[in-house]
Amino acid sequence: MKKINLFSTLFLVTLMLACNPSEEESLPQIVLKNSSSTSLKDKGIEINLKDLEVVEGKFPKITDAEGNAIAYQMDDTNGDGKQDQLFLLVDFDAEEEKTLTLEWVDEAADFEKRTAVRFGKRDAVDQAVTPRQSDVLLANELPRSIGYQPYQTDGPSWENDKVGFRHYFDGRNSKDLFGKKTSAMSPKNVGLNDKGEVEDNYHTMEDWGRDILAVGNSVGLGGFTLLKDDQPARLGVLVEDAVNNIEKSTFKILSEGPVRSIMHFEYNNWDAFDRKYPKVEEKVSIIPGMYGFKNEVKFHGLQGDEHIAIGLVNIHNDKGIKQLDDFQDWVVLMTHDAQGYDKEWIIGMALILPKAQFLEMIEAPKEGNVTNSYLAKMKTANNEPIEYYAIGAWELSEDGFNDAAYFEQHLRDLVKHLEAKIEVTVK
The missing domain is CATH 2.70.98 (Beta-galactosidase; Chain A, domain 5)
Incomplete structure (x- = not known):
């Protein structure tokens, strides 16, 4: 009976390990920290592709802790014909830290088109x-x-x-x-x-x-x-x-x-x-x-x-x-x-x-x-x-822009947005 229990225990441990992959096998994470006291809407985040383990022929799928998709694209920023940067748009509360999950998938995501040439x-x-x-x-x-x-x-x-x-x-x-x-x-x-x-x-x-x-x-x-x-x-x-x-x-x-x-x-x-x-x-x-x-x-x-x-x-x-x-x-x-x-x-x-x-x-x-x-x-x-x-x-475009004081405050808020720093850590 003791031998049977021992084999059962080993089987359960093996099964648990298979269902719970080790940290090395888990999906990469991108940790973003808004170090400012300013809430941020559509904050642009630039990440060098050299800092990521890019999977050739695959596309990123980036989600936040709630499973919401994060809009992104991969760009060639220097014109050499090779993508070199991952660019994200992320919203932050003041001093908020966000952990994003990165997965490489077969199909590219389709995001709302918000820029054009x-x-x-x-x-x-x-x-x-x-x-x-x-x-x-x-x-x-x-x-x-x-x-x-x-x-x-x-x-x-x-x-x-x-x-x-x-x-x-x-x-x-x-x-x-x-x-x-x-x-x-x-x-x-x-x-x-x-x-x-x-x-x-x-x-x-x-x-x-x-x-x-x-x-x-x-x-x-x-x-x-x-x-x-x-x-x-x-x-x-x-x-x-x-x-x-x-x-x-x-x-x-x-x-x-x-x-x-x-x-x-x-x-x-x-x-x-x-x-x-x-x-x-x-x-x-x-x-x-x-x-x-x-x-x-x-x-x-x-x-x-x-x-x-x-x-x-x-x-x-x-x-x-x-x-x-x-x-x-x-x-x-x-x-x-x-x-x-x-x-x-x-x-x-x-x-x-x-x-x-x-x-x-x-x-x-x-x-x-x-x-x-x-x-x-x-x-x-x-x-x-x-x-x-x-x-x-x-x-x-926006009613308040007919007022000089409103426009000035808009510019001041924009500068706060530009000066806000985002700490980026890839795990």
């Missing part, structure tokens, strides 16, 4: 526009030179569930603002007619919104220029010019996903200040929940007497600019006025700039190829990036 081009005036992932623009290929506008919306446009933007890739290299009235992504055919031809149809109100900002000869909202002796040199030319001052401009969509979209621009052999700059780079990204985008700018070939300047258009601004600098990491330059295309709407705009690199705000000259801009003059080093945010808040 739209880019199209035609190669001849009688051709329809087709979607593109990348493009190269040579100096003699400007619209004035070839006789037509090749690009849908004059260049790439991007958006999230709050706001949209576009970049004039046709040689002007300024940035414009699309106001949105819906959280859904705007149609892919914005800027095209029924025949697929380029057409300016986004300056009329649609259900999703419209282009709302006059840009003129400024660098727009979040565009940039280079200063020497406080005089700006435009990266590119004006609409009436036929030849660019940039030998080659390159655009590429690095990622377009449900929780982040990333684009890369490169400008080679730019003539400015009687010099030639071999390479200028910018990387634009947008995530949900923010009335703005992030930009990263880097110059190669600087000689030491220049400063990068970040621009904020001031064509329809009669109330001046306000500087908020009582933050730890950031300085905010904000405007708030009837800054719509024909001064018909209130728009709040802002630049959120790294305090360690910000020097001062100056104004662009009244004449020249960069005008109508406030310019944030930055400490500048060769091949060193400057990262900043450009914000556009339309009164038809």
Whole structure:
């Protein structure tokens, strides 16, 4: 009888061990700690894929302690064709710690689409526009030179569930603002007619919104220029010019996903200040929940007497600019006025700039190829990036944006969100 009991006990122990895998066999965990006293909505978390044991041919399934799926995507952030980063969107209470479970599964999850990029081009005036992932623009290929506008919306446009933007890739290299009235992504055919031809149809109100900002000869909202002796040199030319001052401009969509979209621009052999700059780079990204985008700018070939300047258009601004600098990491330059295309709407705009690199705000000259801009003059080093945010808040997107105090508080809350640090531990 004792022998039978002994065998029964051993069998039960073996069975229990089989049903309760060891810690080494359990699923990986990602522990996230909000170390701030601020509650966070749609906080972006970046995790290097080198820190994870990636299973080739499989897709992540990420869940919280309650089994809820966490929205994510895997991105190629440097354009080498290989995914290198896992990007998550997570909500936190103040000082909350969350433990997420990571499992590798056969099928990719389908998350709500909350960011998008739209880019199209035609190669001849009688051709329809087709979607593109990348493009190269040579100096003699400007619209004035070839006789037509090749690009849908004059260049790439991007958006999230709050706001949209576009970049004039046709040689002007300024940035414009699309106001949105819906959280859904705007149609892919914005800027095209029924025949697929380029057409300016986004300056009329649609259900999703419209282009709302006059840009003129400024660098727009979040565009940039280079200063020497406080005089700006435009990266590119004006609409009436036929030849660019940039030998080659390159655009590429690095990622377009449900929780982040990333684009890369490169400008080679730019003539400015009687010099030639071999390479200028910018990387634009947008995530949900923010009335703005992030930009990263880097110059190669600087000689030491220049400063990068970040621009904020001031064509329809009669109330001046306000500087908020009582933050730890950031300085905010904000405007708030009837800054719509024909001064018909209130728009709040802002630049959120790294305090360690910000020097001062100056104004662009009244004449020249960069005008109508406030310019944030930055400490500048060769091949060193400057990262900043450009914000556009339309009164038809959110009622409170028609009030300057409301917009300022919105910016203050956003800076708290940006300054909040998340500690990441992979187990």
